[in-house]
Amino acid sequence: MGNDILKQLNEAQRKAVIHTDGPSMVIAGAGSGKTRVLTYRLAYLLQQGVDAFNVLALTFTNKAAREMKERILELVGNRDARNVWMGTFHSIFARILRVEGHLLGFPSNFSIYDTDDSKRLIKSIIREMDLDPKVYNVNYILNRISGAKTSLITPQGYNSNAEIVNADSMAGKPKTGEIYSRYASRLKKADAMDFDDLLFNTYVLFRDFPDALYKYQKRFKYILVDEYQDTNHVQYMIVKSLAADNENICVVGDDAQSIYAFRGANIRNILNFKKDYPDLQIFKLEQNYRSTKNIVNAANSVIDQNKDQIKKTIWTQNDEGKPVSLIRAASDAEEGIMVTDAIFREKMNHQLPNSDFAILYRTNAQSRSFEESLRKLNIPYRIYGGQSFYKRKEIKDLLAYFRLVINNNDEDALSRIINYPARGIGKTTLEKITLRAGELGISLWEVIEKPAESGLQVNAGTISKLMNFMTMIKSFSVQLKTKNAFDLAKQIATSSGILKDLYEDKTPEGLSRYENIEELLNAIKDFTEQEIEANEDGEIVSPVRTLDEFMEDVALLTDADEKDKDDGNHVSLMTVHAAKGLEFQYVYVVGMEENLFPNIMSLNDRADLVKERRLFYVALTRAMKHVTVSYAESRYRWGNLTPCEASRFIEEIDDKYIDYPRKALSTPRSKFPFEKPKSKVSTPGFSNYKKKNLKKIDNTSDAAPAMSAEEMEGLQAGMQVEHQRFGKGKVISVEGLGGNKKATVFFTNVGQKQLLLKFAKLRILQ
DNA sequence: ACCGTATTCAGCGCG
């Protein structure tokens, strides 16, 4: 290999790569080869004889970490490169907390709650406190808590901070601080951390346990942080403390592309970096290799409107290219048609693959009109950022079993599955358990383990159901360390009844849920069959790959793995946020309207407009060959048609780099902007009205007695029956016992129905 | 306990 890897870099890139010792900051303009610098820098370090164990690289996403690892392996060809600690803040610090968490009172098998789990817990706390869930909106509460943790404010700190308490009172939510306190203690009782805790607790660990800090300072001699413009305050503090000893820290980013401020990302981290390290070396990558001159200049003219930036001049040697095109449509539906037509023409004229095209929008809700028109043109497309695999209900359910088996105290996992599949432990029972646990300050599991001692008032039947459930979970738990992940997972899926439950659901959705479970099991099988790996110390972890090892990987995973699975020849549809870090030949930035982009929700003050502008800058700089921006003069927003005007950002593009359509072409069109909507509006209103009337008539009928116990016992498949409301029908199947006995009946008039015999007004005819 | 229907409420989304 030798030094020739350096020959593949330009002057500025090379300087950034070889400056290994001492603090440095790389300002990497869009398309300037940032990833290249990052990977070459790491490869260079390893080549210089730095031990992979001494390098820490923090990335923004799992995907970025994975791709970088692969490229470094290609460059150095040294299996050692795999030992670099590379990953997201969350995954790296979760790893550290598994080892050191005991210092803070956490077992190494603590659970990690995702946003979904956190919201469920907050909801249940709001219910328990008898607060109005409309006033105490979960999203608001979680945002407040998350913001507090990010700013290193504990529940105590929160409640004693007059400014914060006042702000909550003014917002009509004075109990927010108490919810935060309860939330924090519930997480602790459940041996669980949410995403913010992974960072917050790491900060506390390093602050309160100097020995632990010292250990990791010695280990991480070289630290590298990607996407530094999107780090928040805790992340900043952690990195600062880790780097304090060696100061071999290199941060890479672009202030112009900071677009996650709404999540606590603090652009000052990059603007003020100089103050922390007076002998900082700054490297600017200003040559763009991605886009045409027109695109670079158009983007520059937009971002130049933002003052208070790090000064830099992005330029390119690439072709002139074509000016930005502008599409003006009468409605959102027409925008869909016009944009996809433009894609179709471009694709046909130049014989291009679908994957050269991307449609970028501000909000996910905008994707529909483009989907419809792409379908009509038979162009394959893929929408990014929908519901991820690991967020689907059936997957979360099975994972909740795994979590509970690994950590019995996991409250969220337990409440999620204690009655799924249905085993007769209902809402009331769970409420009683939660209440007892709260009063005694113990976990839900501990109440179930010792119902008598904890004073749980439920009947004997319920107790035995609880015992069965507990015994089942325990029987899985004892096998955790001996059985391999796949065998145990399969056993849990089967004996919990999940597989059976989904198998019996023959609807298309049920089928897909079943397939998803299969897919998860396959993923676990793959994991089980991977070659045995050594941990960071080179020591073999364990001869069998166990389920808790699998879950460590999974907790911090998103759907990123799924993305490159298919052939890849599709048009990409995604939000501008999701497009960060990607590039496409042809980019269509759609919905360029005031209130939508810039987004009205974000326009509280001047600083917000600056953030929206950076977002538009990111959108423009995704393109290699050509950009088209489009807007509609009217659009359906939340069910009603709203007139729209063109975004101010369009005008901010210097006239030299954008083509305005000739007025003669677009004016006549705007005369008929309301064509399609009219018929659409009236229909749903009418059918709703009809349904309401129907229901009234039904309600007038008198109650008739349900079936007698004898009749229920005697009911069998094939029998003819009559239902008070549904009329005559034939019994297809009968299942369940006693009071839970259910029948599936096909009625001549209304089709197939499932009935609970206890309640159904059903008469046996023959 | 569960299912279909009424009602409500919208932002971008890493881990």
Next chain:
DNA sequence: TGAATACGGT
């Protein structure tokens, strides 16, 4: 408009 939740009937 449509997804997510609340409600009421069985």
